[in-house]
Amino acid sequence: MDKKAKNIAGYVFWIALAVILVYFCFRGVDWGQFISALKDCKWEWVAVSMILGANVFWLRGLRWRMLMLPIDESTSRITCFNAYNICMAANLVIPRAGEVIRCGYLVRHSAKDQDGKRKLSFDKVLGTLLIERLWDTVIILLMAFVLLRAMWKRFGPYLLESMEKALGGSRGLIFLVAGLILLIVGTGILFWKMKDRGGVWTKVWDFVLGLKDGLVSFTRMKNAWIFLLLTVVIWTVYTLMCWTILLALRDIPAYADMRFIDAFFLMILGSMSSMIPVPGGFGAYHSVVAGALSSVWGMPFATGMIFATLSHESQAVTQALVGIGSYIHESFFRKKG
Numbered sequence: 451m452d453k454k455a456k457n458i459a460g461y462v463f464w465i466a467l468a469v470i471l472v473y474f475c476f477r478g479v480d481w482g483q484f485i486s487a488l489k490d491c492k493w494e495w496v497a498v499s500m501i502l503g504a505n506v507f508w509l510r511g512l513r514w515r516m517l518m519l520p521i522d523e524s525t526s527r528i529t530c531f532n533a534y535n536i537c538m539a540a541n542l543v544i545p546r547a548g549e550v551i552r553c554g555y556l557v558r559h560s561a562k563d564q565d566g567k568r569k570l571s572f573d574k575v576l577g578t579l580l581i582e583r584l585w586d587t588v589i590i591l592l593m594a595f596v597l598l599r600a601m602w603k604r605f606g607p608y609l610l611e612s613m614e615k616a617l618g619g620s621r622g623l624i625f626l627v628a629g630l631i632l633l634i635v636g637t638g639i640l641f642w643k644m645k646d647r648g649g650v651w652t653k654v655w656d657f658v659l660g661l662k663d664g665l666v667s668f669t670r671m672k673n674a675w676i677f678l679l680l681t682v683v684i685w686t687v688y689t690l691m692c693w694t695i696l697l698a699l700r701d702i703p704a705y706a707d708m709r710f711i712d713a714f715f716l717m718i719l720g721s722m723s724s725m726i727p728v729p730g731g732f733g734a735y736h737s738v739v740a741g742a743l744s745s746v747w748g749m750p751f752a753t754g755m756i757f758a759t760l761s762h763e764s765q766a767v768t769q770a771l772v773g774i775g776s777y778i779h780e781s782f783f784r785k786k787g
Contacts, residue, residue, distance in 0.1 A: 490702060491698050491760065495695065495698035496760065499694040499695050499698070506684055506691070507535055507538070509683060510684060511527065511530035511533070511534045513582070513680040513684065514534065514578065514582055515527060515529075515530040516672075516673075517578040517581060517582060517677075518556065518570065520671055524560075524569075525556070525560070529555070532779060535772045536551055536555060536776050537555075539777070541769075542769060542770060549576075549579060552575075556570055557570050577667070586681075589685060597711075597714060597715060608746050688721070689710070689713055689714050689717045691717070692717045692720070692761060695761045696713055699756065699760070702753070702756070704750075708747075712747075716739055716742065716761075719738055719739055720761070720762075723737075723738035736755060736758040736759065736762060739761070740758045741754070742754070743758075
């Protein structure tokens with residue numbers, strides 16, 4: 451099987467998985483009750499959530515740009531904003547394809563050095579993307595830890611049960627982390643040993659070095675406190691997006707007593723579900739969030755699906771609209787570098 455066929459097979463697999471997850475999530479839904487609940491929804495709050503979603507893309511673009519500036523000081527805000535928007539829109543169709551597009555977009559708009567080469571290369575941009583993802587993963591885990599310390603009796607048992615099912619208990623998590631570390635270290639040593647043999651080994655080692663430049667750009671970043679402030683604001687906005695959807699559903703009795711701390715918990719769970727690489731998170735987000743609403747708050751699963759669907763689909767529409775807007779701006783209004 452050639453590379454193109456393998457890629458197509460991979461896309462088909464993840465799309466099929468998304469379809470299966472959506473089917474199992476919605477198969478027990480009472481559609482009459484579901485539609486009736488949507489009619490009672492306060493759509494002005496949904497609109498606020500969508501506006502917040504569009505603004506968080508801008509904030510993420512600003513934060514990502516700070517990682518790029520030590521490598522190419524000419525990187526503009528609009529370039530990072532458009533790159534992020536187009537990436538998110540592409541991920542709605544093909545999981546993780548947006549990251550490739552995102553890196554290529556930045557390289558295309560990078561300035562050239564004295565030798566005529568782009569200051570930003572694919573590997574360097576990928577390094578900044580990885581450090582951004584790693585940073586957000588640490589933040590998510592930190593927020594989860596703080597929340598559980600404060601409200602263990604309410605949220606702790608559910609998270610422990612979920613982790614045990616997903617990883618086979620604490621040993622599964624330890625083995626997973628240890629395995630990943632050994633794989634990364636072992637691969638690095640292998641390519642370092644073989645780097646002088648030329649051919650593909652040298653090319654791969656050069657790629658690793660470029661990746662390292664992107665990763666260490668974090669240490670050369672100016673005004674790191676702004677990066678930290680943007681991170682706090684970004685995750686606050688994500689929580690507000692969940693909170694406004696809960697406000698939109700206040701007229702439904704099951705949601706009447708939901709508080710801001712509940713929105714914070716749902717935001718953390720939703721962020722964790724995004725690690726499942728199905729197109730746009732379809733199915734995965736619904737299953738995780740609706741399952742939490744059922745287990746922690748005692749809602750019928752179908753009632754939990756109302757929040758999950760409204761939250762996810764409103765943001766999917768936002769991603770599509772903003773992504774299309776950035777694509778139009780790139781196609782017709784940007785000067786090609």
